[in-house]
Amino acid sequence: xxxxxxxxxxxxxxxxxxxxxxxxxxxxxxxxxxxxxxxxxxxxxxxxxxxxxxxxxxxxxxxxxxxxxxxxxxxxxxxxxxxxxxxxxxxxxxxxxxxxxxxxxxxxxxxxxxxxxxxxxxxxxxxxxxxxxxxxxxxxxxxxxxxxxxxxxxxxxxxxxxxxxxxxxxxxxxxxxxxxxxxxxxxxxxxxxxxxxxxxxxxxxxxxxxxxxxxxxxxxxxxxxxxxxxxxxxxxxxxxxxxxxxxxxxxxxxxxxxxxxxxxxxxxxxxxxxxxxxxxxxxxxxxxxxxxxxxxxxxxxxxxxxxxxxxxxxxxxxxxxxxxxxxxxxxxxxxxxxxxxxxxxxxxxxxxxxxxxxxxxxxxxxxxxxxxxxxxxxxxxxxxxxxxxxxxxxxxxxxxxxxxxxxxxxxxxxxxxxxxxx
Numbered sequence: 366x367x368x369x370x371x372x373x374x375x376x377x378x379x380x381x382x383x384x385x386x387x388x389x390x391x392x393x394x395x396x397x398x399x400x401x402x403x404x405x406x407x408x409x410x411x412x413x414x415x416x417x418x419x420x421x422x423x424x425x426x427x428x429x430x431x432x433x434x435x436x437x438x439x440x441x442x443x444x445x446x447x448x449x450x451x452x453x454x455x456x457x458x459x460x461x462x463x464x465x466x467x468x469x470x471x472x473x474x475x476x477x478x479x480x481x482x483x484x485x486x487x488x489x490x491x492x493x494x495x496x497x498x499x500x501x502x503x504x505x506x507x508x509x510x511x512x513x514x515x516x517x518x519x520x521x522x523x524x525x526x527x528x529x530x531x532x533x534x535x536x537x538x539x540x541x542x543x544x545x546x547x548x549x550x551x552x553x554x555x556x557x558x559x560x561x562x563x564x565x566x567x568x569x570x571x572x573x574x575x576x577x578x579x580x581x582x583x584x585x586x587x588x589x590x591x592x593x594x595x596x597x598x599x600x601x602x603x604x605x606x607x608x609x610x611x612x613x614x615x616x617x618x619x620x621x622x623x624x625x626x627x628x629x630x631x632x633x634x635x636x637x638x639x640x641x642x643x644x645x646x647x648x649x650x651x652x653x654x655x656x657x658x659x660x661x662x663x664x665x666x667x668x669x670x671x672x673x674x675x676x677x678x679x680x681x682x683x684x685x686x687x688x689x690x691x692x693x694x695x696x697x698x699x700x701x702x703x704x705x706x707x708x709x710x711x712x713x714x715x716x717x718x719x720x721x722x723x724x725x726x727x728x729x730x731x732x733x734x735x736x737x738x739x740x741x742x743x744x745x746x747x748x749x750x751x752x753x754x755x756x757x758x759x760x761x762x763x764x765x766x767x768x769x770x771x772x773x774x775x776x777x778x779x780x781x782x783x784x785x786x787x
Contacts, residue, residue, distance in 0.1 A: 366563060367392075367431040373419045373438045373635060380415040392431050399426070399630070409634065423453070424632035425480040427561050434479050437635055439703050441767060442741050450475070452738075452767040454483070459770050460641040462633055463612075465491065465605055469769070480631050482567065485558040488613065489570045491606040492551060496577050501547060501600040504539040547594060547603065548581045554610035556583065557617050557629060586614055639701045640683055643736060643765070646773050647684060647697075654785065656694070659685045665726045682723050685730075686784070693727040694784055696720070697734045704737040704762060705744035712737075712762055717749075720760045724751060732759045734780060739764035 369386050371378060378386050380393040388396065396417070400410055404422075411418045419435050426433040442448040451472050458467040465487055467475070475483045510527070514534045523535035555578065559571045591611050596603060617629045647658040662685040667678040684697040698720065704711050712735060720733040751758040763780055766772035 366561075368434065369431060370434045370436065371419070372436050373421065373423050375418075375438050377416045377418050378433065388431060392428060395428050396426070396433070399428070403630070421634050421636055422632050423635050423638075424630065426632065427481055427629040432479070432481065432561070435632070439701070439738055439740065441738060444741070448768050450478075451769075455769060456638055456642040456767060457633065459645050460638055461645070462638060462641075463487070465609065472769075481558070481561060481629070482564055484609070484613065484631055485562050485571065486567055488554065488558060488606070488609040489567070489574055491609055492555065492574050493570070493577075495551075495603050495606040496574070498602045500543050500577070501545070501603060502541045502543050503545045505542050505545070506537065507540050508535075508537050510535045543578075543580050544582055546590075547600065547607070548578060549584050550586055550591065550594070550614065551603075551606060551610050552578045552581045552583065553586045554613040557613050561629065588615055591615065636699075636701045639738065640699045642767075643697070643699050643773075643777075644684060646770060646777060647686070650774055650777060650781070651686070655689055656686055656784070657689070659687060667722055667726055680723060680726055685727070686781070693730045695732045695734065695781065696723045696727060696730050697736050698723075699736050702737065703740050703742065704735075704746065704764060705740065705742040708742065708744055710744060710747065710762075712747075717760060721751070724758050724760060730758070731756065732761060735760075735762045737762065737764045739766045739776070 369378060369388075371386060376386060378388060378396070380390060381387040382389045382392075393415075397412075400417070404410055409419065409421045411420055423435045423437050425435070437449070437453060440449060441452050454463075454467055454472055454475055457463045458465075458472075463484075475486070478486070508522075510533050515536045515538045517537045518534055525535075527533045527535060552575070555571060555574050559568075559575065562568050562571060591614060594607065596607070612631075613629075616631050644658065644660050651658055660683070662680075662682050665680045667680050682696045683699050685693050686695040686697070687693045698716070700712075700716065702711065716735055720735060724730055724733045746762045746764065748759060748761045751760065763776075765776040
């Protein structure tokens with residue numbers, strides 16, 4: 366299995382199998398067909414003649430003969446690649462982009478593994494826990510010509526079929542069976558990841574799962590039916606495994622009606638992931654305080670049309686931390702980029718102007734933070750005071766660690782400490 370590893374907004378995939386990151390013409394056509402079906406109209410891919418680049422997507426795309434892993438463009442640590450993967454997994458887990466939350470121990474186990482194998486491992490662990498607690502079964506009606514009277518004898522059918530087989534009885538009966546839609550969903554997801562996993566111990570675990578589901582038929586699962594599944598008191602232990610199975614099936618599509626190749630993807634928009642992660646951490650930090658965080662705040666307008674009286678310029682900061690009396694104190698905007706590159710500051714003047722608009726429009730706000738991910742490149746981070754403001758208003762550039770939620774909380778806690786002391 367060919368593996369291509371690239372970085373978002375940095376490396377290109379080429380339609381030239383002789384080149385690094387190159388695909389065959391068949392693989393190239395397969396990839397383009399998949400991307401056009403999945404991300405048509407979205408500004409996440411840059412395509413030019415015979416090459417493609419992912420602008421704001423990270424994750425894994427599994428085609429029939431090639432696996433494409435897209436890593437974040439930002440290298441958080443130049444010396445330890447495992448820490449970069451750990452940060453990605455930490456954000457995915459806390460932001461609920463993975464159906465289960467990863468523990469510190471799990472993060473350490475997976476920090477050197479690609480996303481497809483991580484998903485497969487998470488799934489088989491939850492699946493085995495589920496099945497070992499007991500496979501859920503339901504009664505299903507059957508009609509069968511059998512040697513023993515069972516259920517209700519269908520007299521007319523019995524006479525028609527058994528004139529020469531007096532020992533048989535044509536019966537209608539209910540039978541308790543594991544071959545139900547819920548178990549078929551679990552097996553379908555297992556079959557999807559099984560074909561792409563090459564790590565031997567994991568492959569063996571997946572085979573054990575298939576063996577436990579031997580009496581469940583292989584079948585096609587329409588994606589629209591997945592949301593119709595309702596759990597009850599007898600099968601609530603299926604919940605986590607079912608969530609992962611849904612994620613796997615919903616991330617799978619047929620890429621070509623001609624060759625029926627399966628395209629499996631587990632992709633995320635990196636800007637959205639970073640913003641969602643910071644939002645989740647802030648909510649957890651403020652849950653027992655007298656403050657709350659508002660996401661994508663739209664209560665303020667910058668300008669109003671003098672002729673129509675309508676609000677034309679909308680302000681929409683990522684986060685506004687406010688009191689219970691809805692008095693804004695701190696405004697935060699996230700930026701998924703390195704703020705220090707080769708020892709030099711890498712922020713945009715336009716971002717500072719935007720923060721100035723926030724801090725002057727939100728009259729009660731005291732601070733605006735441009736929040737970047739922390740890398741191991743060091744440099745002074747600027748802080749500005751708004752002239753003639755009273756009390757003083759500040760615009761700041763700050764960074765947070767992403768490898769562990771604990772570290773992110775510590776860094777945000779230091780930034781918010783002054784607010785908590787008031």
